Amino acid sequence: MSTFKIPEIPPTTNKTIRFPVDVVESIEKAIQGTNCTFTAFVIAAVRSVLEE
Numbered sequence: 001m002s003t004f005k006i007p008e009i010p011p012t013t014n015k016t017i018r019f020p021v022d023v024v025e026s027i028e029k030a031i032q033g034t035n036c037t038f039t040a041f042v043i044a045a046v047r048s049v050l051e052e
Helices: 023-033 038-051
Strands: none
Touching: 023 038
């Protein structure tokens, strides 16, 4: 049996950025029907690029 660990919410800060309309539409289309938020998608994408 695995040990369940309650996840911690990392500290965050607000940043206002502007996305081109086509990028927003593409992200919204990609996450449609999933349990992923716009913010979670963008964070995952940025982390992926930074790790390369």
